Amino acid sequence: MSFKDALNSGRFVVTAEAGPPKGTDISKIVHEVEALKGKVDAVNVTDNQSAVMRISSTSFCKILIDMGIEPILQMTCRDRNRIGLQSDLLGASILGIRNVLCMTGDHPNAGDHKEAKPVYDIESVQLLGVIDALNNGKDMMGNDLQGSTDYLQGAVVTPEANPLEPQLMKFKKKVNVGAKFFQTQAVYNIDNFKSFMGHARKYPVHPVRKDAGYNGVKILAGLVLLKSAGMANFMNKFVPGIIVPQELIDELKAAGKEKALDTGIDIMASHIKQLKAENVCDGVHIMAIGAEDKVPAIMERAGLL
Amino acid sequence: MIITKRRDVKELQENIKDYKSFFLLGCSECATLCATGGEPEIKALKEELEKQGKEVTGSFVAKTGCQVLGTKVELKKSSKEALDKADCILVMSCGAGTQTSVELFEDKPVYPTNDSLFLGNMTRMQMFDERCSLCGECILDGTGGICPITACPKGLLNGPCGGTNEGKCEVSSEIDCAWVRIYNRLSKINRLKDMEQIVEPKNWASHRKPMNLNTREKASSGKDKPV
Ligand code: SF4
Ligand code: SF4
Numbered sequence: 001m002s003f004k005d006a007l008n009s010g011r012f013v014v015t016a017e018a019g020p021p022k023g024t025d026i027s028k029i030v031h032e033v034e035a036l037k038g039k040v041d042a043v044n045v046t047d048n049q050s051a052v053m054r055i056s057s058t059s060f061c062k063i064l065i066d067m068g069i070e071p072i073l074q075m076t077c078r079d080r081n082r083i084g085l086q087s088d089l090l091g092a093s094i095l096g097i098r099n100v101l102c103m104t105g106d107h108p109n110a111g112d113h114k115e116a117k118p119v120y121d122i123e124s125v126q127l128l129g130v131i132d133a134l135n136n137g138k139d140m141m142g143n144d145l146q147g148s149t150d151y152l153q154g155a156v157v158t159p160e161a162n163p164l165e166p167q168l169m170k171f172k173k174k175v176n177v178g179a180k181f182f183q184t185q186a187v188y189n190i191d192n193f194k195s196f197m198g199h200a201r202k203y204p205v206h207p208v209r210k211d212a213g214y215n216g217v218k219i220l221a222g223l224v225l226l227k228s229a230g231m232a233n234f235m236n237k238f239v240p241g242i243i244v245p246q247e248l249i250d251e252l253k254a255a256g257k258e259k260a261l262d263t264g265i266d267i268m269a270s271h272i273k274q275l276k277a278e279n280v281c282d283g284v285h286i287m288a289i290g291a292e293d294k295v296p297a298i299m300e301r302a303g304l305l
Numbered sequence: 306m307i308i309t310k311r312r313d314v315k316e317l318q319e320n321i322k323d324y325k326s327f328f329l330l331g332c333s334e335c336a337t338l339c340a341t342g343g344e345p346e347i348k349a350l351k352e353e354l355e356k357q358g359k360e361v362t363g364s365f366v367a368k369t370g371c372q373v374l375g376t377k378v379e380l381k382k383s384s385k386e387a388l389d390k391a392d393c394i395l396v397m398s399c400g401a402g403t404q405t406s407v408e409l410f411e412d413k414p415v416y417p418t419n420d421s422l423f424l425g426n427m428t429r430m431q432m433f434d435e436r437c438s439l440c441g442e443c444i445l446d447g448t449g450g451i452c453p454i455t456a457c458p459k460g461l462l463n464g465p466c467g468g469t470n471e472g473k474c475e476v477s478s479e480i481d482c483a484w485v486r487i488y489n490r491l492s493k494i495n496r497l498k499d500m501e502q503i504v505e506p507k508n509w510a511s512h513r514k515p516m517n518l519n520t521r522e523k524a525s526s527g528k529d530k531p532v
Contacts, residue, residue: 109458125503126504162469169464177503240467241467
């Protein structure tokens with residue numbers, strides 16, 4: 001079943017994430033994602049994540065397709081202008097890529113090429129509109145395409161953004177401009193996430209966007225695997241929009257160095273269980289950050305396998 | 306105003322090593338307020354050069370260094386001889402002022418002593434920040450008067466990115482998130498509905514380099530009327 005069909009079937013959907021390496025040796029990452037095959041509904045491929053230059057997202061998506069794994073192409077607006085983005089979207093389409101996650105992209109200042117000129121010719125909301133046009137046989141200037149794309153376009157949102165209101169306003173714009181699914185920034189406090197979902201569900205889907213076979217915007221809760229108390233503290237300090245509650249940090253600390261990862265797996269599994277049991281959202285997006293091989297264990301403990 | 310700062314001394318040394326005598330040209334507007342091209346800076350540079358055994362044939366503070374015709378007239382009146390004697394002209398204003406001299410002195414080398422940084426607002430004495438990037442098509446009407454093209458490092462047009470962090474920007478904790486500022490301002494003036502509008506991609510063709518503008522009315526003869 002394709003990712004799109006899985007979302008529309010109404011069952012609890014699971015996606016994971018792979019970050020292509022810097023350099024042409026992909027043996028390690030291929031080995032790691034192998035473990036995801038047949039387990040998750042789709043795998044995101046990051047686009048020069050954190051503005052660190054790596055293998056192109058599109059190329060690695062193609063590798064996943066060849067491995068029998070459905071990819072979600074992450075596409076940021078940092079490195080390409082509107083011509084480059086559209087051209088790459090057409091290119092990804094002919095390679096069989098069907099899902100795109102539209103993002104603004106971390107600023108080059110965060111990465112390893114700080115002197116780069118940031119592009120941001122268009123941004124995430126506008127990119128969603130561009131994909132809508134390409135799906136309808138036009139480029140963003142209204143010129144006819146010889147063959148259109150067939151993308152399921154998604155976007156991101158930060159449920160714990162502070163302040164939340166401007167974030168929600170942008171979320172609403174993304175829905176209105178055609179986002180079909182959302183994968184959120186990492187959440188650890190399920191009560192906070194529930195209250196975000198309360199807001200998010202209030203926005204009705206734009207009537208003209210209710211195309212055939214599509215029944216409402218789908219939201220997958222983003223979950224980042226905690227590997228140590230140090231990592232949790234680091235994210236609290238340096239990653240905007242991620243808040244790891246103190247009791248989880250204490251749990252990881254108490255587990256000690258050897259057991260910390262195992263505890264992290266437990267924490268995520270229990271969050272997934274709760275989200276599914278209470279029907280909070282439509283699925284989860286698991287970011288294992290280099291421990292992709294642990295995803296099946298997480299899913300098993302969450303009762304998904 | 307145009308914000309300038311003094312270039313690295315080493316670069317200037319490299320530029321001027323082949324020349325012996327100099328004319329120093331400052332500017333009474335922005336460069337004076339930035340303390341890069343007023344009387345005190347001219348005096349300091351003169352002393353610096355003389356210490357190195359160079360000659361300063363003269364100096365002048367242009368009223369408005371980017372005003373080509375006005376500067377030409379002023380210099381002709383005040384400094385013709387000193388200019389003739391100099392091997393090289395050092396311009397202590399912005400890049401635009403420097404290029405005024407390049408136009409006026411076809412056969413003399415002209416070097417800038419300053420880096421030109423941005424169009425700035427002066428907040429206090431010697432403190433400047435950038436609020437407008439001269440994008441060619443102003444969108445302040447939809448953003449509560451705060452410019453996201455300039456104040457947001459990504460120039461986002463439809464609201465904050467995921468990096469917004471308790472009112473600060475992901476790029477630096479020293480920058481306030483432009484979109485939180487816009488949101489707060491719009492809610493204060495009761496116009497949050499402006500932020501609900503989906504802003505279309507910007508037309509960067511209206512910012513194509515080099516820009517120029519001519520608003521002079523054409524005389525019936527087809528020739529330009531004098532201003
Ligand atoms: S939108 Fe911003 S950059 Fe453009 S003209 Fe207005 S203030 Fe200047
Ligand atoms: S945090 Fe705010 S100001 Fe900074 S890049 Fe994001 S939207 Fe722009």
